[in-house]
Amino acid sequence: MDKTHANSTCSNRPDLRGEINWIPFDAAAFVGSSLRFVSGDPEGNRFRVSYYLDSTQHLKAKVWFGPETEGPPGHAHGGAMAAVVDEVLGLAAWAAGYSIVVGNLSVSFRNMLPLHKVVSVETKVVSAEGRKIMVHGRIYCEKTTYAVGECLCITIQPKNINIR
Numbered sequence: 149m150d151k152t153h154a155n156s157t158c159s160n161r162p163d164l165r166g167e168i169n170w171i172p173f174d175a176a177a178f179v180g181s182s183l184r185f186v187s188g189d190p191e192g193n194r195f196r197v198s199y200y201l202d203s204t205q206h207l208k209a210k211v212w213f214g215p216e217t218e219g220p221p222g223h224a225h226g227g228a229m230a231a232v233v234d235e236v237l238g239l240a241a242w243a244a245g246y247s248i249v250v251g252n253l254s255v256s257f258r259n260m261l262p263l264h265k266v267v268s269v270e271t272k273v274v275s276a277e278g279r280k281i282m283v284h285g286r287i288y289c290e291k292t293t294y295a296v297g298e299c300l301c302i303t304i305q306p307k308n309i310n311i312r
């Protein structure tokens with residue numbers, strides 16, 4: 149057997165089920181098929197993602213970090229975590245009704261994230277002032293926080309966006 153996978157859960161389907169009271173959120177139906185970089189390959193070895201809304205309508209995600217997200221040996225690349233924060237927090241603004249792109253993203257890496265792990269992402273739209281929508285969030289599993297993100301989203305004209 150390939151040593152890399154001998155002790156991993158990679159060959160098993162990661163459990164991306166939501167928590168109690170989370171309702172599945174169909175991101176592709178909502179924003180079109182362009183959102184592929186992080187969540188577009190549900191059978192792949194990079195990320196696998198399921199989206200949900202919690203009981204307070206905040207966007208949540210379950211994310212599996214596969215072997216192709218590797219940075220430090222056995223752990224996720226910081227850019228992989230940043231990409232997840234970018235997509236999930238940006239999508240949270242869309243789910244809250246804002247047509248945005250991300251203008252500024254700040255990510256603090258708090259703990260190394262082991263490969264093959266399923267983690268949760270929580271989001272909260274914390275303010276909306278003019279065109280500036282601030283979304284906060286974090287990647288976590290149980291009591292461990294892997295990354296914290298602050299995402300400044302800027303509204304754009306929906307007519308300038310080609311959703312497909």
Ligand SMILES: CCCCC/C=C\C/C=C\C/C=C\C/C=C\CCCC(=O)SCCNC(=O)CCNC(=O)[C@H](O)C(C)(C)COP(=O)(O)OP(=O)(O)OC[C@H]1O[C@@H](n2cnc3c(N)ncnc32)[C@H](O)[C@@H]1OP(=O)(O)O
Pocket residue numbers: 179180182183234235236237238239242248249250251252278279280300302303304309310311
């Ligand atoms: C894929 C993204 C979506 C693309 C649309 C496609 C389909 C839509 C459908 C679905 C999408 C759904 C979900 C997407 C969710 C997540 C995707 C991941 C998120 C991304 O991956 S998304 C790509 C990366 N993203 C960019 O590629 C942005 C490049 N950039 C620009 O397109 C412009 O730069 C823009 C539009 C941001 C602003 O340009 P602009 O000319 O319209 O407006 P302006 O510059 O006047 O700024 C107005 C006020 O925002 C302040 N402001 C602006 N930028 C700031 C910054 N960085 N920091 C602090 N403040 C900032 C100004 O200071 C001013 O503030 P004030 O009014 O107070 O003076």
